[in-house]
Amino acid sequence: MLSFLASIGAMFLAFLAATGRIVLFTGQAIAAGATPPYYPRLLLRQIVNIGYFSLPVVGLTAIFTGMVLALQSYTGFSRFNAEGAVATVVVLSMTRELGPVIAGLMVAGRVGAAMAAEIGTMRVTDQIDALTTLSTDPLRYLVLPRLVAGLLTLPALVLVADIIGVFGGYLVGTYKLGFAPHSYLQRTQDYLETMDVVSGLIKAGVFGFIVALMGCYHGYHSRGGAEGVGQATTHAVVSASILILVANYLLTAALFAR
Amino acid sequence: MSGVNRPKIAVRGLKKSFGPKRVLDGVDIDCGAGESLVIIGGSGTGKSVFVKCILGLLRPDAGSIRIDGEETVGLGRAARERLMRKFGMLFQGSALFDSLPVWENVAFGLIQGRGMERTRARDIAMEKLAAVGLGAEVGELRPAELSGGMQKRVALARAIAAEPEIIFFDEPTTGLDPIMADVINHLIVKCVRGLGATAISITHDMTSVRKIADRVAMLHKGRIIWQGPTAEIDASDNPFVDQFVHGRAEGPIAMEVRAG
Secondary structure, eight states: OHHHHHHHHHHHHHHHHHHHHHHHHHHHHHHHTTSSOOOHHHHHHHHHHHTGGGHHHHHHHHHHHHHHHHHHHHHHHGGGTOGGGHHHHHHHHIIIIIHHHHHHHHHIIIIIHHHHHHHHHHHHTTHHHHHHHTTOOHIIIIIHHHHHHHHHHHHHHHHHHHHHHHHHHHHIIIIISOOOHHHHHHHHHHTOOHHHHHHHHHHHHHHHHHHHHHHHHHHHTOOSHHHHHHHHHHHHHHHHHHHHHHHHHHHHHHHTOO | OOOOSSEEEEEEEEEEEETTEEEEEEEEEEEETTOEEEEEOOTTSSHHHHHHHHHTSSOOSEEEEEETTEEOTTOOHHHHHHHHTTEEEEOTTOOOOTTSOHHHHHHHIIIIITOOOHHHHHHHHHHHHHHTTOOGGGGGSOGGGSOHHHHHHHHHHHHHHTOOSEEEEESTTTTOOHHHHHHHHHHHHHHHHHHTOEEEEEOSOHHHHHHHOSEEEEEETTEEEEEEEGGGGGGOOOHHHHHHHHTOSSSHHHHHHHHO
16 A cells, blocks of 8 residues: 555656656746847748648648538537537637647647657767757757747647638538538638637647647657657657647636636 | 876866766866877776766766866856857767758858858868868768768868867777778877867777877776876786776776676
8 A cells, every 4th residue: 555655656756857857948948048049040940840841731630620520510419400500619619629739739749759859869869969069059959949930830720720620611511411601601700709719829829839848858858769769759749749638628727717 | 289288177076976876986187288188998987978077068966177277067058158169079979960961060060159151151161071081072961971981070070160179089980990990090180280179089999099199098987097198008007907908808897897
């Protein structure tokens, strides 16, 4: 019994230590950005990498999510003659929840893993130490542009995902479920408020930051050659995915608190 | 290269542990301006840790490291970045940046570290590549397209590009064939002498030691157990040094390995 309690205590202490390390790492990276030099070319490269190159995967996921959402909500609402709410449910679900969460998870898998692998490889091949010896702060050069790019780019990506997801619902609603196109679009607009979209974009910014932070943190602290880089990549994706879902609940509770 | 007069680098009581494992246990050593000091020692004796402590890549647990008389342990971020301008480093695995062409690797410290304009930095990079025997066409290649020997040359060009006062060489000839190793040794001597720089190298390669060192120190169990001019290394009268220099399996180092 005591050993069971001790192992729970040890796990809790390890969790606190890891949280502390991540907070310190974040603080150091942000502090590094307080003084020049800055690297706008690297920032632009990361924005293109996170945003532009994630468009296909996020777009595909969003369109099918919107389509399934229309089908499922139709199935449910038709049981109490509320089929007319399908368009509203699709647009609210996409903008408030599914757009940011699905884009965040997809980017975590695509970009977070790549960041952890790239920075992790740089760590185990001494390239990060080499940066330091060349009078270049690795946090400022490698980490900060990725954090800023994640923060700025995911909202833009989510805006596109929202539009594509709603379009997916529209396709199913009009071609398969028999809604009139004009009526479907009208329903989509009628109950949509600015805050629905804005709250999704705020979430997206936070999720983008989380994805980049986990990718950079796990890559930066990887050890032990190829195996260590592999572990860093896995940890980056898993931790970013969990944190996105936790942050999603906390942000939803904060943004829609009555 | 001159002998020790006023120490360029003065290390006193340097200690560093990783968990329960004490790697450096009170290292005391000086290196004079313009001197080439080579640290020898078996694998895992803390040679790389010693160099990383001087470079500020690792924080020592205790001790003092003075560069030009200035204490460097515990320096802040800005002061450390300024100090780094005195240093050049050739890493064991070259540590070239995969994502950049060769010339930009060489010019990296000039462009990013010192804010030099790219075209001027590129010209200097090409000069340094020529100094290590590489043509301008190599400058456009990626590091992955180069052989191990060429990567070492590029790493050497990068280490000397900003004309540092102090250059560190970590196992500069490891993994190279004897001829390429001799070429690298020759280039190290030429470049260090040309710059008038102070050099600290760590190596297992005794051929390399004899070629590049003014003075040799042996690190064992976290301490400097012998140091002296290169010419005296064969008559050190130290059984550890004698065993290491002659590469014998039998001797105090092997006995301790077995005992451990």
